[in-house]
Amino acid sequence: MNYWQYSFRPLGQEQREVFVAQLSMIGFEGFEEAGDTLHAFIPEQDLNEAALNELLSEGLEVSRKLIPPTNWNAEWEKDFEPVIVHDFASIRAHFHAPIPNVQHEVIITPKMSFGTGHHATTFMMIDYMRSIDLNNKTVLDFGTGTGVLAILAEKLGAKEIVAIDNDDWSIDNAKENIEVNACKKIELLKADSLHLGRTFDVILANINKNVLLVNMTGIRQHLQDGGVVIMSGLLSGDRKDIEAAVVKEMLKVDDQKDRQNWIALQISGKP
Known part of the structure; x- marks a missing residue:
């Protein structure tokens, strides 16, 4: 087209x-x-x-x-650079050489995703994931996109991951990336909103302000007591509205990361 x-x-x-x-x-x-x-x-x-x-x-x-x-894949390949989060994790495409001296490596090919604009939010989400215990935990990746966060969650020891997105391209792309990374614990679902009828220890949501606000009640309903939510896709000026919605759902913002005018938040549920 x-x-x-x-x-x-x-x-x-x-x-x-x-x-x-x-x-x-x-x-x-x-x-x-x-x-x-x-x-x-x-x-x-x-x-x-x-x-x-x-x-x-x-x-x-x-x-x-x-x-x-x-051929947008070819256009994307010309300029795409790996994302490296300290010595913790690297996100690279199949045509990149392995990244040395990192604990975890995720290989993705985000079809139709070219250029820049989202690395800061991905970086912060991954940076938060290195500081929370995912071993033997249940994880919801809300808005999985390429599947990168769900894949990393499995590599960090999560026992069960549900990854959802609302468009066919993302589902197909995530499925391919999950297979390339030999993941076995990720259930991939197409959904427009949160109606899963269960709760999770950790919820990952790298989307945008409007989607997060609309789904804040669903996020709370799907979070285990004492669970953790990591969210990004937010600009620096979005915190006020997001925090108001968080507090309304009896949740609490515990921490914030900032990178290139984007923010990520760590949110806790009831103990």
């Missing part, structure tokens, strides 16, 4: 991070940074020009061109 490539400039680093999050919410699927310019890609049939115009600020230069059907 055809894609629109929109180019926006000038944008500083902080402006780009905010703009990527906003564009993601109206259907843009990929982003590339080039100096003070952000290139953003959206399927031709998904473009909502009215929604886009609401995001544009005065002084922002905008141009676009129509991109014919493209």
Whole structure:
């Protein structure tokens, strides 16, 4: 299918991070940074020009061109770099050489995911995972995407993982990555919301503010007493609204990590 490539400039680093999050919410699927310019890609049939115009600020230069059907995997492979979280974990594609001196390695091929924009949230989620005990725990990965967090949870000793997402592409991609990493304890489900009828020791949710707010009651209902929630996909200014929803559900924000204008939160349930 055809894609629109929109180019926006000038944008500083902080402006780009905010703009990527906003564009993601109206259907843009990929982003590339080039100096003070952000290139953003959206399927031709998904473009909502009215929604886009609401995001544009005065002084922002905008141009676009129509991109014919493209091998996005090849485009992604040209620029993708492994994600390395201290000496704890690395996330690499199959075409990268193994990363030395890390405790855990996850191999993924996120089809149709190219460019930058999400590494900061993934980094913080993984950084939190190294500090919580997942051994013999039950884990829910809400919004699994490529399956990376579910895969890492199994490598960290979780006894049972349920990974859910709401689109077919993510389910297919996660299934492939789960198989590549030889995981045996992950149940993959397609779902739009949380209605699983059970609870978990740990809930991982790397999504975005709006989805988290809508599903906060479901998150609480699926959390064991004394359990832990790690969530990200949040901009620095999102904490106030998220924390209000957390408190309303009788949960508590225990800790926050910050990276490149994104935040991740560690949340606890009742003891």
